[in-house]
Amino acid sequence: xxxxxxxxxxxxxxxxxxxxxxxxxxxxxxxxxxxxxxxxxxxxxxxxxxxxxxxxxxxxxxxxxxxxxxxxxxxxxxxxxxxxxxxxxxxxxxxxxxxxxxxxxxxxxxxxxxxxxxxxxxxxxxxxxxxxxxxxxxxxxxxxxxxxxxxxxxxxxxxxxxxxxxxxxxxxxxxxxxxxxxxxxxxxxxxxxxxxxxxxxxxxxxxxxxxxxxxxxxxxxxxxxxxxxxxxxxxxxxxxxxxxxxxxxxxxxxxxxxxxxxxxxxxxxxxxxxxxxxxxxxxxxxxxxxxxxxxxxxxxxxxxxxxxxxxxxxxxxxxxxxxxxxxxxxxxxxxxxxxxxxxxxxxxxxxxxxxxxxxxxxxxxxxxxxxxxxxxxxxxxxxxxxxxxxxxxxxxxxxxxxxxxxxxxxxxxxxxxxxxxxxxxxxxxxxxxxxxxxxxxxxxxxxxxxxxxxxxxxxxxxxxxxxxxxxxxxxxxxxxxxxxxxxxxxxxxxxxxxxxxxxxxxxxxxxxxxxxxxxxxxxxxxxxxxxxxxxxxxxxxxxxxxxxxxxxxxxxxxxxxxxxxxxxxxxxxxxxxxxxxxxxxxx
Amino acid sequence: xxxxxxxxxxxxxxxxxxxxxxxxxxxxxxxxxxxxxxxxxxxxxxxxxxxxxxxxxxxxxxxxxxxxxxxxxxxxxxxxxxxxxxxxxxxxxxxxxxxxxxxxxxxxxxxxxxxxxxxxxxxxxxxxxxxxxxxxxxxxxxxxxxxxxxxxxxxxxxxxxxxxxxxxxxxxxxxxxxxxxxxxxxxxxxxxxxxxxxxxxxxxxxxxxxxxxxxxxxxxxxxxxxxxxxxxxxxxxxxxxxxxxxxxxxxxxxxxxxxxxxxxxxxxxxxxx
Numbered sequence: 118x119x120x121x122x123x124x125x126x127x128x129x130x131x132x133x134x135x136x137x138x139x140x141x142x143x144x145x146x147x148x149x150x151x152x153x154x155x156x157x158x159x160x161x162x163x164x165x166x167x168x169x170x171x172x173x174x175x176x177x178x179x180x181x182x183x184x185x186x187x188x189x190x191x192x193x194x195x196x197x198x199x200x201x202x203x204x205x206x207x208x209x210x211x212x213x214x215x216x217x218x219x220x221x222x223x224x225x226x227x228x229x230x231x232x233x234x235x236x237x238x239x240x241x242x243x244x245x246x247x248x249x250x251x252x253x254x255x256x257x258x259x260x261x262x263x264x265x266x267x268x269x270x271x272x273x274x275x276x277x278x279x280x281x282x283x284x285x286x287x288x289x290x291x292x293x294x295x296x297x298x299x300x301x302x303x304x305x306x307x308x309x310x311x312x313x314x315x316x317x318x319x320x321x322x323x324x325x326x327x328x329x330x331x332x333x334x335x336x337x338x339x340x341x342x343x344x345x346x347x348x349x350x351x352x353x354x355x356x357x358x359x360x361x362x363x364x365x366x367x368x369x370x371x372x373x374x375x376x377x378x379x380x381x382x383x384x385x386x387x388x389x390x391x392x393x394x395x396x397x398x399x400x401x402x403x404x405x406x407x408x409x410x411x412x413x414x415x416x417x418x419x420x421x422x423x424x425x426x427x428x429x430x431x432x433x434x435x436x437x438x439x440x441x442x443x444x445x446x447x448x449x450x451x452x453x454x455x456x457x458x459x460x461x462x463x464x465x466x467x468x469x470x471x472x473x474x475x476x477x478x479x480x481x482x483x484x485x486x487x488x489x490x491x492x493x494x495x496x497x498x499x500x501x502x503x504x505x506x507x508x509x510x511x512x513x514x515x516x517x518x519x520x521x522x523x524x525x526x527x528x529x530x531x532x533x534x535x536x537x538x539x540x541x542x543x544x545x546x547x548x549x550x551x552x553x554x555x556x557x558x559x560x561x562x563x564x565x566x567x568x569x570x571x572x573x574x575x576x577x578x579x580x581x582x583x584x585x586x587x588x589x590x591x592x593x594x595x596x597x598x599x600x601x602x603x604x605x606x607x608x609x610x611x612x613x614x615x616x617x618x619x620x621x622x623x624x625x626x627x628x629x630x631x632x633x634x635x636x637x638x639x640x641x642x643x644x645x646x647x648x649x650x651x652x653x654x655x656x657x658x659x660x661x662x663x664x665x666x667x668x669x670x671x672x673x674x675x676x677x678x679x680x681x682x683x684x685x686x687x688x689x690x691x692x693x694x695x696x697x698x699x700x701x702x703x704x
Numbered sequence: 705x706x707x708x709x710x711x712x713x714x715x716x717x718x719x720x721x722x723x724x725x726x727x728x729x730x731x732x733x734x735x736x737x738x739x740x741x742x743x744x745x746x747x748x749x750x751x752x753x754x755x756x757x758x759x760x761x762x763x764x765x766x767x768x769x770x771x772x773x774x775x776x777x778x779x780x781x782x783x784x785x786x787x788x789x790x791x792x793x794x795x796x797x798x799x800x801x802x803x804x805x806x807x808x809x810x811x812x813x814x815x816x817x818x819x820x821x822x823x824x825x826x827x828x829x830x831x832x833x834x835x836x837x838x839x840x841x842x843x844x845x846x847x848x849x850x851x852x853x854x855x856x857x858x859x860x861x862x863x864x865x866x867x868x869x870x871x872x873x874x875x876x877x878x879x880x881x882x883x884x885x886x887x888x889x890x891x892x893x894x895x896x897x898x899x900x901x902x903x904x905x906x907x908x909x910x911x912x913x914x915x916x917x918x919x920x921x922x923x924x925x926x927x928x929x930x931x932x933x934x935x936x937x938x939x940x941x942x943x944x945x946x947x948x949x950x951x952x953x954x955x956x957x958x959x960x961x962x963x964x965x966x967x968x969x970x971x972x973x974x975x976x977x
Contacts (some may be wrong), residue, residue, distance in 0.1 A: 424736020
């Protein structure tokens with residue numbers, strides 16, 4: 118069939134990866150021998166792992182990425198179908214416990230090259246400067262060992278590399294503009310803008326989202342089909358599979374897909390020597406490496422460390438602090454559904470395309486610390502039916518009848534900051550094991566008073582917006598979105614696992630870099646910050662190569678920023694960023 | 705004795721549709737006239753809209769998957785024949801399809817059976833729940849125990865309304881029998897498991913997309929009319945008609961009234977943001 122947009126589609130061929138309709142990855146991938154010691158072994162090629170792999174390969178290192186899931190050929194493997202996208206998620210068993218048990222799988226966990234970035238909705242807001250100083254400013258949570266200004270250059274860099282579409286002026290946090298223009302609004306965006314405008318709340322239409330509003334190099338623009346969290350077959354929504362992995366492979370990185378890491382190995386001197394993993398045939402193998410970087414996200418990273426316990430680290434590798442697995446966070450992600458007299462058809466346009474951060478900062482008048490964002494979401498029919506069951510108690514005929522009005526409903530998401538608590542944690546389950554015989558994660562999650570007050574206030578505010586937009590019925594479902602924490606960064610080795618560069622306090626040649634290093638989470642979707650932190654860690658590893666490869670601690674000083682390591686065709690593109698006056702003042 | 709108008713009407717409809725009075729009593733009605741609405745090929749407000757007619761505009765992988773879902777219904781391998789019969793009766797009340805004609809009923813049981821047979825899960829299990837396969841086997845026993853407790857008969861032998869009475873006790877979190885089952889299987893989680901499995905199959909089917917007016921697969925064509933709910937050139941305008949659930953049903957109105965009996969709020973596992 119001739120395509121409406123791009124001409125005939127290529128049929129998949131063995132050994133060639135089709136990434137969207139235009140991107141073809143036919144560079145023969147470098148293969149390292151099993152006994153060859155490489156420089157960096159990265160466990161998990163997702164949001165952070167993909168960026169690290171690309172950067173380190175481009176800088177000339179020998180890099181292998183172990184990925185538990187497949188290396189997708191998207192034209193062959195992905196479908197434009199809700200139920201058929203189940204395979205994109207980390208569906209292996211985890212036990213979920215606590216007073217507010219989290220759900221996993223499609224809710225927050227990816228598997229396969231690109232990881233969570235394959236199925237994220239791609240909202241890409243930055244954290245605010247206050248997010249790095251939560252303990253100093255509010256007396257709760259924790260401070261980051263770095264400030265917003267340390268991360269800002271990496272935000273700017275990643276916003277071009279992904280790239281991020283958004284308005285020329287984004288008013289919250291550190292006000293800034295986006296390199297690529299915003300998206301048109303869909304039905305849900307109309308609702309958010311209408312509701313906020315009626316209430317005098319500032320709202321940001323069309324971004325920031327890591328989705329191409331216009332074509333960008335060999336990646337097409339968005340076609341507004343609404344399947345973002347089912348994997349963007351178009352190639353318009355950023356995942357590291359599209360934005361960084363191809364460049365990494367062209368620069369000599371190897372990715373071993375369907376390879377599940379089982380244990381990180383430690384020698385008698387207390388340095389890691391490599392990773393034991395199961396290959397696609399479930400044979401046990403070892404990859405020796407001078408440095409191991411764990412990028413498995415907030416459940417699998419602590420699980421791997423705990424599963425790597427050894428005589429020197431009986432409570433889990435790099436866990437002399439006892440903090441590995443603790444301070445796990447999810448954001449309050451209540452979905453507020455509003456029924457409108459007219460049609461909305463919320464399945465069109467990316468679910469993520471408008472937001473407000475007007476309630477992001479602490480407001481003493483509200484009686485709780487920190488705040489929340491309000492964002493568009495766009496559940497497809499199965500997800501929406503599940504929400505109706507939870508939100509309205511619908512079943513039987515009432516469910517059939519409510520569902521016939523699917524096109525009349527719009528959905529808005531609360532994104533609220535839940536504080537880090539030690540008892541929200543990842544442990545090893547005592548009974549259940551996975552298909553490799555490894556103990557599975559046992560995850561406990563509870564809410565505390567500040568969290569409860571924030572959610573109660575936040576969801577009422579979202580309801581107000583929905584009513585103000587003209588809804589004739591408003592209902593809500595309690596749920597949680599994203600995962601971060603469980604191997605947090607900090608300057609004190611007694612209360613944190615890694616430095617701001619992801620270097621473990623305990624083992625100089627073991628790094629952790631993914632969402633698990635967040636000390637707090639703000640009310641911003643974590644994807645951009647994860648990738649920005651990964652780029653910063655890559656700069657550190659490159660600047661400190663002599664120390665790090667020799668298993669020394671390194672200087673722990675901020676490295677020079679390497680703009681020259683961006684994937685080809687991404688550096689210096691987009692409109693020139695707006696230079697805010699604030700920037701000079703804070704530097 | 706002379707027939708009342710209602711009885712005469714019923715007799716006429718029974719004769720004209722070859723449906724029994726019991727079958728007609730399960731049908732939705734026209735709230736204006738009170739008359740049963742006969743089963744149709746496509747319930748919903750989008751007559752003439754067929755996602756499958758657009759399959760030449762879908763990519764090959766998606767077309768193979770969706771057409772396969774319609775044409776190749778998997779065999780039953782997990783449930784025993786007795787369990788399958790009970791499970792089918794439960795699904796007929798959880799997501800009733802009496803308004804669909806036989807050729808357009810959406811098979812739910814085979815796909816749930818396939819999930820349980822292949823052990824496919826959504827990446828988690830609640831700490832106090834057994835694995836899904838055990839939860840189903842136990843839960844079915846629990847449902848039958850409630851049926852016998854309330855009505856002295858097996859669930860499958862009951863009239864729809866009595867079956868709904870049984871299920872309503874699960875919805876409300878207050879099962880009056882089967883205590884040994886509900887000690888091992890959280891009623892709350894089991895109810896969500898059943899319903900979420902049912903909708904995951906029903907609303908994955910193109911017939912259901914036609915019913916709710918959902919655009920279906922949209923690659924590589926995409927959408928161009930994003931605002932104000934306007935249809936694409938191949939979609940159709942909404943054409944509403946009045947209908948009400950069958951007068952005897954207990955599931956006609958969504959209700960959260962029973963939730964005070966639950967230990968935690970109900971939560972779905974859908975990923976949205």
